[in-house]
Amino acid sequence: MTAVSTRSTTAAELMPYDEALSRFDPVLGLEVHVELNTASKMFCGCSTVFGREPNTQTCPVCLGLPGALPVLNAAAVESAIRIGLALNCDIAAECRFARKNYFYPDMPKNFQTSQYDEPIAVNGGVDIDVDGQPFRIGIERAHMEEDTGKSLHVGGATGRIHGADHSLVDYNRAGIPLIEIVTKPIEGTGRLAPAVARAYVGWLRELLLGLGVSDVRMEQGSLRCDVNLSLRPDPGAPYGTRSETKNVNSLRSVERAVRYEVSRQAARLATGRRVVQETRHWHEDTGVTTSGRSKEQAEDYRYFPEPDLVPIAPSVTEVERLRASLPEPPAIRRARLQADWGFSDLEMRDVVGAGALLLVEQTVAAGASPAAAKKWWLSELARRANDAGVALDELGITPEHVAAVQSLVDAGRINDKLARQVLDGVLAGEGSPEQVVSARGLEVVSDEGKLSAAVDRAIAGNPGVAEKIRAGKMAAAGALIGAVMKEMHGQADAGRVRELILEKLN
Amino acid sequence: MAEPAASSGAGHAMTRDEVARLAQLARIDLSDAELDHLAPQLAVIIESVAVVSSVAADEVPGTSHPLPVRNVFRRDVVRPSLAPEEVLAGAPEVEQSRFSVPRILGEEA
Amino acid sequence: MSDLTRMSAAALAAALRGGDVSSVEVTRAHLDRIQAVDPQVHAFLHVDGDGALEQAAAADERRAGGEDGALLGVPIAVKDILVTRGMPTTCGSKILHGWVPPYDASVVTSLRAAGMPLLGKTNMDEFAMGSSTEHSAYGPTRNPWDLHRIPGGSGGGSSAAVTAFEAPLAIGTDTGGSIRQPGAVTGTVGVKPTYGGVSRYGLVALASSLDQAGPVARTVLDAALLHDVIAGHDLMDSTSIDVQWPSMAAAAQVSDVDGLRVGVVKELGGEGYQRGVRDRFDEAVRLLVGAGADVVEVSCPHFEYALAAYYLILPSEASSNLAKFDAMRYGLRVLPDDVAAPSAEQVMAATREAGLGDEVKRRIILGTFALSSGYYDAYYGQAQKVRTLISQDFAAAFEQVDVLMSPTAPTTAFKIGEKLDDPLAMYLNDIATIPANLAGVPGLSLPSGLADEDGLPTGVQILAPALEDARLYRVAAALEAMLHERWGGPLLDRAPELDAAA
Numbered sequence A: 001m002t003a004v005s006t007r008s009t010t011a012a013e014l015m016p017y018d019e020a021l022s023r024f025d026p027v028l029g030l031e032v033h034v035e036l037n038t039a040s041k042m043f044c045g046c047s048t049v050f051g052r053e054p055n056t057q058t059c060p061v062c063l064g065l066p067g068a069l070p071v072l073n074a075a076a077v078e079s080a081i082r083i084g085l086a087l088n089c090d091i092a093a094e095c096r097f098a099r100k101n102y103f104y105p106d107m108p109k110n111f112q113t114s115q116y117d118e119p120i121a122v123n124g125g126v127d128i129d130v131d132g133q134p135f136r137i138g139i140e141r142a143h144m145e146e147d148t149g150k151s152l153h154v155g156g157a158t159g160r161i162h163g164a165d166h167s168l169v170d171y172n173r174a175g176i177p178l179i180e181i182v183t184k185p186i187e188g189t190g191r192l193a194p195a196v197a198r199a200y201v202g203w204l205r206e207l208l209l210g211l212g213v214s215d216v217r218m219e220q221g222s223l224r225c226d227v228n229l230s231l232r233p234d235p236g237a238p239y240g241t242r243s244e245t246k247n248v249n250s251l252r253s254v255e256r257a258v259r260y261e262v263s264r265q266a267a268r269l270a271t272g273r274r275v276v277q278e279t280r281h282w283h284e285d286t287g288v289t290t291s292g293r294s295k296e297q298a299e300d301y302r303y304f305p306e307p308d309l310v311p312i313a314p315s316v317t318e319v320e321r322l323r324a325s326l327p328e329p330p331a332i333r334r335a336r337l338q339a340d341w342g343f344s345d346l347e348m349r350d351v352v353g354a355g356a357l358l359l360v361e362q363t364v365a366a367g368a369s370p371a372a373a374k375k376w377w378l379s380e381l382a383r384r385a386n387d388a389g390v391a392l393d394e395l396g397i398t399p400e401h402v403a404a405v406q407s408l409v410d411a412g413r414i415n416d417k418l419a420r421q422v423l424d425g426v427l428a429g430e431g432s433p434e435q436v437v438s439a440r441g442l443e444v445v446s447d448e449g450k451l452s453a454a455v456d457r458a459i460a461g462n463p464g465v466a467e468k469i470r471a472g473k474m475a476a477a478g479a480l481i482g483a484v485m486k487e488m489h490g491q492a493d494a495g496r497v498r499e500l501i502l503e504k505l506n
Numbered sequence B: 001m002a003e004p005a006a007s008s009g010a011g012h013a014m015t016r017d018e019v020a021r022l023a024q025l026a027r028i029d030l031s032d033a034e035l036d037h038l039a040p041q042l043a044v045i046i047e048s049v050a051v052v053s054s055v056a057a058d059e060v061p062g063t064s065h066p067l068p069v070r071n072v073f074r075r076d077v078v079r080p081s082l083a084p085e086e087v088l089a090g091a092p093e094v095e096q097s098r099f100s101v102p103r104i105l106g107e108e109a
Numbered sequence C: 001m002s003d004l005t006r007m008s009a010a011a012l013a014a015a016l017r018g019g020d021v022s023s024v025e026v027t028r029a030h031l032d033r034i035q036a037v038d039p040q041v042h043a044f045l046h047v048d049g050d051g052a053l054e055q056a057a058a059a060d061e062r063r064a065g066g067e068d069g070a071l072l073g074v075p076i077a078v079k080d081i082l083v084t085r086g087m088p089t090t091c092g093s094k095i096l097h098g099w100v101p102p103y104d105a106s107v108v109t110s111l112r113a114a115g116m117p118l119l120g121k122t123n124m125d126e127f128a129m130g131s132s133t134e135h136s137a138y139g140p141t142r143n144p145w146d147l148h149r150i151p152g153g154s155g156g157g158s159s160a161a162v163t164a165f166e167a168p169l170a171i172g173t174d175t176g177g178s179i180r181q182p183g184a185v186t187g188t189v190g191v192k193p194t195y196g197g198v199s200r201y202g203l204v205a206l207a208s209s210l211d212q213a214g215p216v217a218r219t220v221l222d223a224a225l226l227h228d229v230i231a232g233h234d235l236m237d238s239t240s241i242d243v244q245w246p247s248m249a250a251a252a253q254v255s256d257v258d259g260l261r262v263g264v265v266k267e268l269g270g271e272g273y274q275r276g277v278r279d280r281f282d283e284a285v286r287l288l289v290g291a292g293a294d295v296v297e298v299s300c301p302h303f304e305y306a307l308a309a310y311y312l313i314l315p316s317e318a319s320s321n322l323a324k325f326d327a328m329r330y331g332l333r334v335l336p337d338d339v340a341a342p343s344a345e346q347v348m349a350a351t352r353e354a355g356l357g358d359e360v361k362r363r364i365i366l367g368t369f370a371l372s373s374g375y376y377d378a379y380y381g382q383a384q385k386v387r388t389l390i391s392q393d394f395a396a397a398f399e400q401v402d403v404l405m406s407p408t409a410p411t412t413a414f415k416i417g418e419k420l421d422d423p424l425a426m427y428l429n430d431i432a433t434i435p436a437n438l439a440g441v442p443g444l445s446l447p448s449g450l451a452d453e454d455g456l457p458t459g460v461q462i463l464a465p466a467l468e469d470a471r472l473y474r475v476a477a478a479l480e481a482m483l484h485e486r487w488g489g490p491l492l493d494r495a496p497e498l499d500a501a502a
């Protein structure tokens, strides 16, 4: 048996991505864990609110105290069925929970109550769009399970598990309902594998948001992704050995992790080494994966039917009622919105790619034009989200705010440059756009007398420029406009300033 | 009576090594003396219970539960949690309102 | 007033109702009795004198306020496998030494609501694994009929407590016979209700699909009164049955077996059953025939495999249920001696090594094996199929008869230490009681007399279809009345007096 390398991979052990793709065919598999946004936990009445004091949202059931028993949350089952239906899965006529037995301090009972051979939803599939190219992603299953507690590692470097001398466990998260969504092997992506992975997870986020079943906040861990990847010499060959990279928790990281694994595995295969079937850990900071527990030393989970819960048998009527309550399917919704907004295919792709579809829709609903809504979300706000490393909807600004900013611009009360400052104010928590404008005194000066005086001063201070304009060199007006804007601290309507300059010099 | 079911794993002899492996899986540090004592006992018990493999035909469904009950749910309503001091009262060690546990090896998800 | 500890729960309730006695007096009498005889019997792991007297005073107040619950003010002992808020719960294990649960089992909540003072927690085989109570980490309980013998198990503390008049009633739990077999070997009454009849919330699970709490008493009526208090639907237990139960106490007061169809289970008797046990069983059957019952022999061919199926299903579920005892959140934490900075994994293994007894380890390893990959189908999977066949045997039998009967246990109480290192011989004690747990049907054991050869109590078991618990009480009450008439009083009147050393 080959020894498992636990060293982190060095650059020399990576094959450049393009070369890797010219020599190997990647096969992807994605497992996404979604925390449901039910009010109470999966099997007890404890609250699921994020970020409370440690161990304050725990009870005998979710602490796994001796004698406690689980009772299944009806809302979690309903969400599971809705997710299954939205993924075009078959909903099992009858399914049950099983115990997955392994010892781990953050798991109170030392077994996870999960679904094993009888998941609630199986055999679905969804169509996603990757840079304008459609892709079919097969869905193997979606099943229900419970989340674990959270450990804080103390005494080691940077809170990492390795080298820590002890750990502190908070069980507030233990028992929060999870849905695990597993794809079938995704073939035929070729060099688009990283983009497909990212697009699928982004698409799934959008779907789950639309269903209203989860907050899908990747940075809070309410959507977590495991990336399985294997390489084979060519598309006809049997699947290669796969690695399973755990907890890849941002869209960008999904893309990077796939890319990294392609390069790492290709380097091994090209030098005659084999890929070890193992769990790998993703390191957000360094952008590499490192070896975890290899499957050869893996636990024997000893699954068996959970005797403390009874089977779930959703009636056909119930399933059909839930199907009827599903929101419009994403592809149809997109086509409808594109037609409503009059966007080109490319514009629409940009909106979807940025994860801004729902935001733009809500901004338009709040009164902005589609073009203005798109402009704010995809330029200014996308840049800020990127800088902050969060998704657009996690920025802390609402579609209503954005529409309000645009309406201030449309009313001529602020210009685009001031609007950016207004956005800063809103993002800094200074209140609504209206409040930011008045608190920061950002409104443009509309007093004609003041503007006129400032223009006169600019002309007097720049006689050479004024002469050029009189001579018909209109392009020179920019310098005078700049001078006026500077004097007015940007709080002037540049169009009106230009008009005044031309009036006075002609 | 139908044909007895195939008994692929039945009739398994419980060796000392096997008991040691199972004890590790069950997180019990068995001493050598205990392994010596337990292995032959378990071998006898397993030989005796292996009779189940010859009884039921393949088409007999298994019963995991004596009750034919389905669909037992609770409404998604928040109920009070335990008071934090009650939660931690039985803990061998507490730090920062959390359960303090020895260093954890490896990771699971 | 005569000796309060000798009175039945029904008689105590009547005396309380009539104002002849207070709950505080009744409770104090039992606490005194515990103090006098428990050093010999060791039925209790924990006695809560102050708490019990406080609850007794509250019960007296409730009665003074006009309340009249059937057992209001009657004290009770609870097997240490049910969690009790503020009172230690150990399950007879070192690994839970000193643990005080922050919540009450639903059964305990029901007892408190009924105004029954809790005298304390009774001894048991560790985590209910055993048939003799010798596997308690806190020492064995002794059979009041003969202090050198076992009181049955796993609920030997509960059976001994009622036998020794330390409590009028007790709660037991029955996974494979742990209420009924102790009842048989101590000459008391024990009932395993229909699975799902009594909430399991707060019952520290041994085998979740088999466990059921039930009454331990000296008479059929007393058991029925207690059954009425603890039975009922509980939203905290998904496997609790949502039905309106008829009154068991009412059923226990109908003494009529005329025309009753009784099936004697062919596979539960004969070879392997002690002579005196069989004789007393045959006598009981003849009494029923005399009273107009139709008795036939019924065959349940798969019962022969019940023990094997049980000793796969139970350890499998137990190996998972007991995984939570890992030194992380509560209970014992032991550091391995030979490791400088032990990992959580090493501390778990060291703690479980030190904190769990031999029988528990044996069954955890057996269950770990039965569930492990490669063996699951041949062992656990096959055992589940046998379970189906046993349920089918019951269904077929109950098409022919109203109740089934057998001896409760194959032998009378054996000597302490006699079978301790022969697990298979120990397991055979439950041979007659296990099928009911596998199928979820209710079962009752009542005393059938004393075996001629050793003068020790024997028991007879009555089984009914699921949900028909009331039928058990109707039949048992009739049989009990005939037996008492024959004996000239309750069997326990013949038990030796315990030396009430002060």
Ligand SMILES: [Mg+2]
Pocket (backbone or CB within 6 Å): A114, A145, A180, B109
């Ligand atoms: Mg999972």
Ligand SMILES: [Zn+2]
Pocket (backbone or CB within 6 Å): A041, A044, A045, A046, A057, A058, A059, A060, A061, A062, A063, A175
């Ligand atoms: Zn909880």
